[in-house]
Amino acid sequence: MGKSTGFMEYDRIPARVRDPKKRTRDWNEYSLPLPEKDLTIQAARCMDCGVPFCSVGMEIKNGVSGCPLNNLIPEWNDAVYRGEWEEALQLLLKTNNFPEFTGRVCPAPCEGACTVAISEPAVGIKSIEKEIIDYGFRSGLIKPEPPLKRTGKRIAIIGSGPAGLACADQLNKAGHYVTVFEKSDRIGGLLMYGIPTMKLEKESVTRRVNLMAAEGVEFVTGVNAGVDIKMADLKQDFDAIVLATGASKARDVNIEGRDATGIHFAVPYLTQSIKDNLENEGKQTLSAKGKKVVIIGGGDTGADCVATALRQGASSIHQFGHRGKLPELRTNQNPWPEYPHIFQMDYAHVEAEAVLGADPREYLISTVAFEKDQDGRLTGLHTIQVDHDIENHKYTEIPGTERFFEADMVLIAAGFAGATDDIFTNFNVAKTNRHTIDAAKGFYRTNEEAVFACGDARYGQSLVVTAIAEGREAAREVDFYLMDETFLP
Ligand SMILES: Cc1cc2nc3c(=O)[nH]c(=O)nc-3n(C[C@H](O)[C@H](O)[C@H](O)COP(=O)(O)OP(=O)(O)OC[C@H]3O[C@@H](n4cnc5c(N)ncnc54)[C@H](O)[C@@H]3O)c2cc1C
Ligand code: SF4
Numbered sequence: 155m156g157k158s159t160g161f162m163e164y165d166r167i168p169a170r171v172r173d174p175k176k177r178t179r180d181w182n183e184y185s186l187p188l189p190e191k192d193l194t195i196q197a198a199r200c201m202d203c204g205v206p207f208c209s210v211g212m213e214i215k216n217g218v219s220g221c222p223l224n225n226l227i228p229e230w231n232d233a234v235y236r237g238e239w240e241e242a243l244q245l246l247l248k249t250n251n252f253p254e255f256t257g258r259v260c261p262a263p264c265e266g267a268c269t270v271a272i273s274e275p276a277v278g279i280k281s282i283e284k285e286i287i288d289y290g291f292r293s294g295l296i297k298p299e300p301p302l303k304r305t306g307k308r309i310a311i312i313g314s315g316p317a318g319l320a321c322a323d324q325l326n327k328a329g330h331y332v333t334v335f336e337k338s339d340r341i342g343g344l345l346m347y348g349i350p351t352m353k354l355e356k357e358s359v360t361r362r363v364n365l366m367a368a369e370g371v372e373f374v375t376g377v378n379a380g381v382d383i384k385m386a387d388l389k390q391d392f393d394a395i396v397l398a399t400g401a402s403k404a405r406d407v408n409i410e411g412r413d414a415t416g417i418h419f420a421v422p423y424l425t426q427s428i429k430d431n432l433e434n435e436g437k438q439t440l441s442a443k444g445k446k447v448v449i450i451g452g453g454d455t456g457a458d459c460v461a462t463a464l465r466q467g468a469s470s471i472h473q474f475g476h477r478g479k480l481p482e483l484r485t486n487q488n489p490w491p492e493y494p495h496i497f498q499m500d501y502a503h504v505e506a507e508a509v510l511g512a513d514p515r516e517y518l519i520s521t522v523a524f525e526k527d528q529d530g531r532l533t534g535l536h537t538i539q540v541d542h543d544i545e546n547h548k549y550t551e552i553p554g555t556e557r558f559f560e561a562d563m564v565l566i567a568a569g570f571a572g573a574t575d576d577i578f579t580n581f582n583v584a585k586t587n588r589h590t591i592d593a594a595k596g597f598y599r600t601n602e603e604a605v606f607a608c609g610d611a612r613y614g615q616s617l618v619v620t621a622i623a624e625g626r627e628a629a630r631e632v633d634f635y636l637m638d639e640t641f642l643p
Pocket of ligand 2: 225
């Protein structure tokens with residue numbers, strides 16, 4: 155380990171970010187690199203606790219604790235402390251195909267499980283991960299490494315999000331011919347169209363895709379697999395098929411006035427904004443400019459809508475959440491090393507406070523009806539406050555707490571209800587009662603011979619890190635299925 159007393163000597167150095175007000179005037183990434191001396195101090199805070207819960211990646215009470223990729227965190231912290239950046243990079247790449255994504259967008263369940271975090275702020279693991287991989291790209295250490303031999307086996311991956319990409323990367327490394335089919339016009343899944351540019355610049359997605367293409371992975375865009383190419387044809391042309399099609403069936407808010415114009419689902423709204431940045435010199439075609447915006451959904455997707463609407467120039471923003479405000483500190487019901495369910499200011503909330511003067515979140519609020527004018531245009535929302543019985547998962551409306559919010563744009567970010575229906579019909583795969591593809595964890599096999607499933611399509615809407623982990627594990631199973639042995643990790 156780096157420094158045995160580091161965790162007692164040094165404080166956590168928070169991730170560096172751009173000024174919250176200024177950064178809303180552009181779409182560039184909001185995070186900044188940490189200087190090397192700060193990173194050395196961060197790495198020195200790792201106490202090499204012996205049982206690194208940060209690396210374990212287990213599920214506790216349906217939440218992720220520790221890194222699902224089992225990243226070798228104490229090992230790379232030690233290498234960074236010693237200034238051995240190339241060694242740190244090699245250690246990081248052993249378990250994570252795409253640290254440039256996780257280092258930017260991961261909510262870092264590793265930090266919640268860090269042993270230092272029992273009594274002090276956790277080691278800044280995510281900042282260190284980001285700097286290790288950025289160093290790798292900057293110094294030219296990341297270059298195409300095609301496999302030395304090919305097996306002759308052919309695999310079709312359907313969907314190019316982090317799960318599909320990680321699966322493709324691993325199977326290509328094992329020497330198989332891999333083709334990734336994507337129905338959208340760009341590769342990357344939600345990394346490309348979903349997660350906003352200020353969190354993850356799209357150049358880093360294309361850089362990785364180009365690298366994989368140079369290593370031999372074939373990418374085909376604009377193909378809705380199962381429709382444009384039927385499953386029977388895919389089965390004939392490929393030895394195995396992996397469904398990594400995501401969980402994009404959006405939850406709707408089916409209440410009075412839902413047909414008003416001005417109500418949009420979050421992901422198409424975010425996608426349009428990203429597309430406009432990539433193709434339209436930033437001119438926003440579905441814009442919140444000058445509008446009173448209400449976002450229904452208190453989660454991360456809702457927060458991304460806040461940040462996007464701010465940059466488009468919304469005149470007011472409210473973000474509605476069904477749940478109550480989280481406590482400042484862990485409660486006894488949420489002990490270490492569980493993921494800490496505590497109050498946090500996401501990047502978008504900090505920005506909203508800086509630009510509009512207030513945190514946009516409204517808690518324990520339910521929308522009961524949309525109001526529209528005689529032309530069918532949205533004018534506002536009727537709401538009521540609710541009581542949340544956490545134990546029984548029940549919400550009860552509180553009479554007398556009705557309110558009206560003026561709005562000319564509503565963004566629905568109320569979560570996802572699993573995989574889209576076409577996947578089950580077109581690929582004949584069984585579904586779980588969560589509307590995901592039925593394929594057991596650890597095996598990833600569906601009811602159809604030679605058809606596997608991974609990522610959000612199997613697991614339900616989750617995280618980039620979970621999707622990468624699923625893609626890697628599924629690749630191992632596919633390799634074993636095809637070769638009767640596997641050397642993939
Ligand atoms: C707005 C938003 C923001 C998020 N922010 C974060 C974040 O900051 N951090 C984080 O860790 N997680 C975040 N997530 C969650 C994370 O992005 C997902 O868990 C992850 O991308 C899932 O990866 P995946 O590969 O399983 O699926 P996806 O990324 O959804 O990719 C699936 C791909 O399959 C394609 N596809 C579907 N059907 C077909 C077909 N028939 N033929 C061809 N292609 C098909 C889709 O077009 C899509 O490109 C966010 C999610 C959303 C919606
Ligand atoms: S991928 Fe996420 S959980 Fe794993 S080390 Fe990086 S920030 Fe932590």
